[in-house]
Amino acid sequence: MASNKILVIDDTTVVRIKVREMLPPGNFQVLEAKDGIEGLNLIRKEKLGLIMLDFLLPKMNGWDVYQEIQAQPELRKIPLVIMSGRKEEVVEKLPEPFQYFEFLGKPFDQKQLILAIKAAMAKAKLPREDDGTSASSNNEPSTQINPAATAAVNSSGEIEALNAKITKMQAEINGLKKQLTQVVSFIKQKVK
Incomplete structure (x- = not known):
């Protein structure tokens, strides 16, 4: 069935095979692409039910x-999972929280893969803001959007995203502090 086609775009053969093997048998037709250009050609040619896209690719990156x-x-309506072993490179281009795709960190296990696919399917169903909706009535001042209000909304969203990043980074710092304490304790025990 066409809706069960999954395209895995990854330059690593092991990852493409791993995805194929982790999916429930018989339910999916897995298509593979080893670079961005090959992947984009398949995206345009096939009717896909899901795209799994590595962020770091040869010829044309993710x-x-x-x-x-x-x-x-x-x-845009096709569910999308972006994969990478370096989440910071994805976040640099696409700040969290990820609204329209799911992120899957490498390496991953079957449970993480299935959860990412389910989340991507749910996110693909979310309504999207249409960038051209407010441009139709520019002649009437009463219907124009106030640029200051738009900036405030954008700033508010940016602040929320930054606060989420700060919270996440603080959790990572706390985890690193704990690990450092354990390493120091271990070294002290060995020195005795």
Whole structure:
């Protein structure tokens, strides 16, 4: 069935095979692409039910593929899982929280894969803001959007995203402090 086609775009053969093996047998047709250009060609050619996109790819990187997908409304509707072993590179281009795709860190296990796919499917169903909705009545001042209000809303969203990042970073710092304390304790015991 066409809706069960999953495209795995990853330059690592092991990852493509791993995804294929972790999916429930018989339910999916897995298509594979080893670089961004090959992946984008399959995205345009096939009717896909899910795209799994590595962020670091040869020929055309995952960021460029992502932008091509987002530029076309019919492709934006396809559930998307972005994979990477370096989440910071994804967050640098696409700040958290990720609204329209799910992130899957490498390495991953079957449970993480299935959860990411389910989350991507749910996120793909969310309504999207249409960038062109307010441009239709520019002649009437009463219907124009106040730029200051728009900036405040954007700033508010940015502040929330930054606060979420700070909270996450603080948790990581606390985890690192705990690990450092354990290492120091271990070294002290060995020195005795």
